[in-house]
Amino acid sequence: MKNFNGKILFLDRSDINTDEIIPAKYLTELTKEALKPYCLEDLKLDSFDSKKDLAEKTAIVTRENFGCGSSREHAPWALEENGINIVIATNFARIFRQNMFNNGMMAIELPAEQIDEIFKKFAGTDATLAVDFDKSEIKISNNKDSFTTNYTLGLFYSDLVKVGGWIDYVDTKY
Amino acid sequence: MGKTVAEKIFDAHRIDRPQEGIEVLSIDAVFCHEITTPIAINDLVSRGKDRVFDNTKIKAVIDHVTPAKDSKTAEQGKTIREWAKRQNIKDFFDIGKNGVCHAIFPEHGFARPGYTIIMGDSHTCTHGAFCAFAAGVGTTDLEVGILKGVCAFKSPETIKINITGKLQSGVFAKDVILEVIRQLTTNGATDCVIEFTGEVVDAMSMESRLTLSNMAVEAGATSGICYPDMTTVEYLWPFIQDEFKTKEEALASYKQWLPDADATYKKVMNIDVTNLEPLATFGYKPDQVKTIKELEGTRLDQIYIGSCTNGRIEDLRVAAKVLEGNKLSPDVRGILAPATPKVYSQALAEGIIKIFMDAGFCVTNPTCGACLGMSNGVLASGEVCAATTNRNFNGRMGKGGTIHLMSPASAAASAIAGKITNSKLYKG
Missing domain, CATH: 3.30.499.10 (Aconitase, domain 3)
Incomplete structure (x- = not known):
């Protein structure tokens, strides 16, 4: 399984689209590695600096409809190349969510109230995420607060995460 | 059930x-x-x-x-x-x-x-x-x-x-x-x-x-x-x-x-569309929609007609009806990308390509091109485009560019005016 633990990048906006995650002009790259420097380059978010703010982060917490727009799997790949294998949001665009799990990455949906609470407590601080996959539990903490909750994946998505994605899953099944 | x-x-x-x-x-x-x-x-x-x-x-x-x-x-x-x-x-x-x-x-x-x-x-x-x-x-x-x-x-x-x-x-x-x-x-x-x-x-x-x-x-x-x-x-x-x-x-x-x-x-x-007016997007999300009237007068730099949304023969016919006998405003540049060779050939045969060219449009080969900012009409920072495409995302047609999505009729009318205007010029 991929690593889901570590420092959190907070993106306090809804409808962050795949063009913002990786602009189309980089879709001419033939390797995933080449996408690394351009991740979130066009994100429309005040005072966000992709070069600085992505450093050492391993998880994203954001709002609604993350990953809307294009079907480009370059979006999760660009995140993965930067060490981010998990995004926690109120909800996701369908294709982006499937692309995450198809790569053995996680797209976790939590109720808007919980996302609100996480932003209130941890945004702007050095917060870290710890995932207990067997218990379907996430724990977010910083030096003064912590927040624990359960998430629901279902058997299919859990299996995709365990085997590392759809290609390996399909190999054993169809 | x-x-x-x-x-x-x-x-x-x-x-x-x-x-x-x-x-x-x-x-x-x-x-x-x-x-x-x-x-x-x-x-x-x-x-x-x-x-x-x-x-x-x-x-x-x-x-x-x-x-x-x-x-x-x-x-x-x-x-x-x-x-x-x-x-x-x-x-x-x-x-x-x-x-x-x-x-x-x-x-x-x-x-x-x-x-x-x-x-x-x-x-x-x-x-x-x-x-x-x-x-x-x-x-x-x-x-x-x-x-x-x-x-x-x-x-x-x-x-x-x-x-x-x-x-x-x-x-x-x-x-x-x-x-x-x-x-x-x-x-x-x-x-x-x-x-x-x-x-x-x-x-x-x-x-x-x-x-x-x-x-x-x-x-x-x-x-x-x-x-x-x-x-x-x-x-x-x-x-x-x-x-x-x-x-x-x-x-x-x-x-x-x-x-x-x-x-x-x-x-x-x-949805009863009897009173629906011509619409266009503003902002950077496709659900940010106003009437063309509300956006009337918005400055434009480029008009783009094409894409998988509106690059078919019917779209070109409508735009040509508006453009016929008119010139592109000197304030804007116009690009037409017929969606397929068949559309292109039909448009040639029907005299539509000539109408676009006489109006001052650049006619490109069929391609997705500028719709996603990859080629053939990428916007510069601060530029504004009236497009018949499907996404007005931030930077979609070029870093720092703004897109207003609209119908081919509205795009053609705006091309003549050099700014967003309603498509009443359409006589269909």
Whole structure:
């Protein structure tokens, strides 16, 4: 399984689209590695600096409809190349969510109230995420607060995460 | 319990249910283009699985950047070209025969009622206009589709949108879908299929239905479906005449996919479009929609007419009607990208290309190009474009650029004015 633990990048906006995650002009790259420097380059978010703010982060917490727009799997790949294998949001665009799990990455949906609470407590601080996959539990903490909750994946998505994605899953099944 | 269109198609294609609410379907057609397919091809090669599940069910095109603009895009073209040859994919559209995927594949009759279709492109929902379940997917889903002919989806919930009334002159399918997206918002239909129905859709040509279905994904929808009728059959007839004795027989067969009267919908929306005005987007989300009147006078630098949304012959005819005898404002530049070679040829034969050129437009070859800021009309920072495309995302047509989505009629009217203006200039 991929690593889901570590420092959190907070993106306090809804409808962050795949063009913002990786602009189309980089879709001419033939390797995933080449996408690394351009991740979130066009994100429309005040005072966000992709070069600085992505450093050492391993998880994203954001709002609604993350990953809307294009079907480009370059979006999760660009995140993965930067060490981010998990995004926690109120909800996701369908294709982006499937692309995450198809790569053995996680797209976790939590109720808007919980996302609100996480932003209130941890945004702007050095917060870290710890995932207990067997218990379907996430724990977010910083030096003064912590927040624990359960998430629901279902058997299919859990299996995709365990085997590392759809290609390996399909190999054993169809 | 009655079934929706998508439920009927799922029933006919289900091969597995790995958990409650997840269904693995067999796929009737896998569409491929040169941006999202090469990484899948290279991965298959590296896994020692360079093969395809059925070479007759795979259709491929080079459309996003064509002709190649640099070494990288040339490499992408080469990868898919050599693969198509190696795998004996007969329906491969290379330069000279190529056009925007969601315009050229329908032209060749590749989308049919009851089909399951996937492509590594979010606007694959377009093909739902033929009453198919057509969904955009990522490269991994595409790779598995190519290799095994299967794909997994959540069990579909359906939103039925009943479009009634009568469109005023100067108001088109593009305005209708912008209104639908405004009401649904950008994630109002996530994980849902939309069924477009009602007298307005019944009266639409296939081209207009393709415009409607094309933007279903901008509300988050998996697929945007229109019901099959004689318009569908007439459009498909050249490709299905060996399959059916008469058009009536074809229609009777296609009607098996119509929803049951007691089908269950997540939501039913009724939209009366009689008083609908020409619309356009503002901001950077496709649900940010105002009337053209409200945006009247907005400064423009470029007009772009084309794309899988509005680059078909009907769109060009409408724009030409507005442009005829007029000149592009000196304040703006205009680009026309007919969506396919067939559209281009027809437009030439009908004198439409001349009208555009006389007005001062640059006419490019068929390509996705500027719609996603890859080539042929990328915006500079601070520039504003009136476009007949489908996404007004921040930076979509070029870093720092702004896009106002609108109909071809409104775009043509704005081209003459040099600023956003209403399409009353349309005399249809």
